[in-house]
Amino acid sequence: MQRKFNFTKVEIDSLPLPDKGKRNTYQDSRTNGLSLRVSSTGVKTFCVFKRIKGGSPERVTLGRYPDMTIDQARRKTMEISLAISEGKNPAESKRKLKSELLFGDLFGDYLERHSKPKKKTWLEDHEKYKNHIEKPLGRKKLSEIDRSTISVIHSNITKTGHPIAANRILALISSVFGWAISAGLWEKNPALGIRRNKEKSRDRFIQSDELPKFFQSLADESSDIIRDYVLISLLTGARRSNVCSMKWQDINFDRAEWRIEETKNDTPQIVTLSPEAIEVLHNRKTNSESEYVFPGKGKRGHLMEPRKGWERILNRAGIKDLRIHDLRRTLGSWQAKTGASLAIIGKSLNHKNQSTTAIYARLDLDPVRDSVNTATNAMLTAAGLVKPGEVLEFKKKNTK
Known part of the structure; x- marks a missing residue:
């Protein structure tokens, strides 16, 4: 099937799919030689079909729509047409380029x-x-x-x-x-068909007997940025990238809330802040000159890679097989230990689950806050840092 029309996004998006195993070809009425091939699986590919002087017709694949835009395809077609008029063979040149691409x-x-x-x-x-x-x-x-x-x-x-x-x-x-x-740069994927290693869901979190030495190691950490980063990661259960890029403007101390504008789930999240988390942030805010809670020396302005500091903390504590992401699981696990429902835990950690989305939408932050505060107090009690019901003040380490 061939048809000529002015290529626009609306027209291309509305094209029907051919029968199974078939392919339809359409021509652009604005740019001579530009075609669009549509497969039965919905793949749409721009190409140029031209007769090379002294030879047979050649098809040059440009790229897939919409990764390649209509304007890009038109410009590329004009470049190829010019090359052909000068006696060149773009298809041969492209094949040579592909073979040399690193x-x-x-x-x-x-x-x-x-x-x-x-x-x-x-x-x-x-x-x-x-x-x-x-x-x-x-x-x-x-x-x-x-x-x-x-x-x-x-x-x-x-x-x-x-x-x-x-x-x-x-x-x-x-x-x-x-x-x-x-993108039309290569024809095959050599990574397909390689058997992957079996994976099982990770269930590691900080156990009761590990909490005392973990908090002691935190107290001994020389870098207040790393120490407070780990504390906030544990006390909020937020993802590593979100904690690293935490901004002061997103923290409301009066409401004890932190708004994360962009999350992994592409939806904003309101994180409740326990009294202990507020204490950590207040201490950091006192002498902060950066827009970020955890400033860094790189181009992005905030902490990017806390791995070395994390390894120092684990080595001092003698704890093995614990990752930064396990801090997130630790809060959720202690919420579960202290009686929180799966819906409350999912809301506090911003888990996206189709079957429980409606439940999450009806939850306000009060039960989430109660659950996070209860879990935090249980962890600190297990660590021997407070008595049940007390609030621990995280004092800034005197480095003088």
């Missing part, structure tokens, strides 16, 4: 054109690439990377005792190749 260059494009604009976790993508992918793949041509190459990377990370991390690295490599295909 994975490091492809990842750079992926980061700038896909990860940064669309993923809040793009910094994690960059970190994974630097730590695990750049050395084995960065200088390899795409044509040199096959399933065996990627499987070795996955296997090596697994052997170091990090099977889950190996799966995440594999997923990132697959995502890069998948994006390259959609």
Whole structure:
């Protein structure tokens, strides 16, 4: 099926799907040579179909819609038409370019054109690439990377005792190749078909007998930024990235609330602040000159990577196999221990679950606040820091 019309977003979005196994081709009435191919699965791909001087017709794939916009496709078509008029073969040039493209260059494009604009976790993508992918793949041509190459990377990370991390690295490599295909930069994904390691839900949280040495190690931490960051992470159950980028303007001391504008679930969240959390924040606010609660020296202005400080705390406490994200699980677990319902826990931790969304929507913050405060008091009591019902004041460490 072929039809010519003026390519617009409204027209393209409303195109019908062809029968299974079929493909429809449409031509742009504004730009000679620009076509759109629509598959039965809904994939829409821009391409240029031109006869090269002295040769047979060539089809040059431009990219998938909507990753490639209509205007981008039109500009690319005009560039190709000009090249053909000068006696060049863009299809051959593109094939040659593909064979020479390095994975490091492809990842750079992926980061700038896909990860940064669309993923809040793009910094994690960059970190994974630097730590695990750049050395084995960065200088390899795409044509040199096959399933065996990627499987070795996955296997090596697994052997170091990090099977889950190996799966995440594999997923990132697959995502890069998948994006390259959609952008018309490559034709296949060599990461497909590699068996991933089995994963089980993590249930680690700080146990009762670990709390005293954990809080003692916190008290001995030389960096007040790291110490208070860990405390706020534990007392709020908020995600690492949200705590790192916490701003003073988002904290209401009168209502004891913290508003997180952007969350993993793409919905704002109101976090209730226990008296202990308010005490920590008041102490930090006294001498703060930054817009961020936990300032950093990097370009973003706030704390980015608390891992080294976290490792110091665990080493002093003699606690193993505990991650920063487990602080979030710790609050939820202690809420459950002190009788909170799953709906209350889900509301306080901003879990997004289709089956309980309606329940969450009807909850106000009072029962959530009561649950968080009760769980906090239970943790501090187990740590031997307060008697039941008391409020602990976290005094700033005197570093003079």
